[in-house]
Amino acid sequence: MRVSAIIVAAGSGMRLGLDAPKAFVPLGGRSLLYYSLRAMAVLDAIGEVVVTVPAGMEQRARAEVERAGLEIPFKLVAGGTERQDSVRIALAITSAESEVVVIHDAARPLATPAMFAACLDAVRRVDGAIAAIAVADTLKRTDGRMITGTVARAELWQAQTPQAFRRVMLIEAHDRAMRERWTTTDDAELVERCGGHLEVVESSATNFKITTPADLEIAEALMARNSGH
Ligand code: CTP
Ligand code: MG
Secondary structure: OOEEEEEEOOOOOHHHOOOOOHHHOEEOOEEHHHHHHHHHHOOOOOOEEEEEEOOOOHHHHHHHHHHOOOOOOEEEEEOOOOHHHHHHHHHOOOOOOOOEEEEEEOOOOOOOHHHHHHHHHHOOOOOEEEEEEEOOOOEEEEOOOOEEEEEOOOOOEEEEEEEEEEHHHHHHHHHHHHHHOOOOOOHHHHHHHOOOOEEEEEOOOOOOOOOOHHHHHHHHHHHHHHOOO
């Protein structure tokens, strides 16, 4: 099974209160992007990596690829306005020989190689397989402040990345999204809307998306623990 990986690493770091694009924000002495590249470098299953970078950051991204010791072919491409645009742009330059594409947010630096491997294993049976965690808290619906209802959580999962798909299906889903002006926050939703069969692969709360300055602090602490400091 041939696999192309896409790391989405364009977009801003505005909510982090930093000037640098999010993927180039420092974490544990490296950039956020470094950690996703590092995971790719240790995964034998992946044949090429496409990285969407903020326009003008190609040189910085190239340096990160080298630091991560990535020895498989890679392509850097300027990302689009929204995440969905970035994925579409990256997909268009993935190798036509790949049966499967696995997509990952650079904003999730704590994804483990095992999470990628589990998604790649599951996608052999289905159209898509995504890292996710079961919802643990009780969910309330509000009108902004007043509670208007409680959402049964038993069937609910929080979607993360990595997300692995049959490449042709994902391309078709993105094409249809363009034509029909769908906007979504993950790729799985596009494939779902096209009738694809998808599975969740249980991952871990540690695979959270860096969004706020507090997230960066938590990630620093987890990384320090993992490296035994
Ligand atoms: N991304 C991208 N191109 C964009 C926007 C985002 O490649 N035009 C990437 C980011 O680098 C990140 C991932 O997509 O790795 C998720 O985007 P992020 O901005 O972290 O998440 P959002 O859901 O957009 O959250 P926020 O509101 O914090 O922007
Ligand atoms: Mg964003």
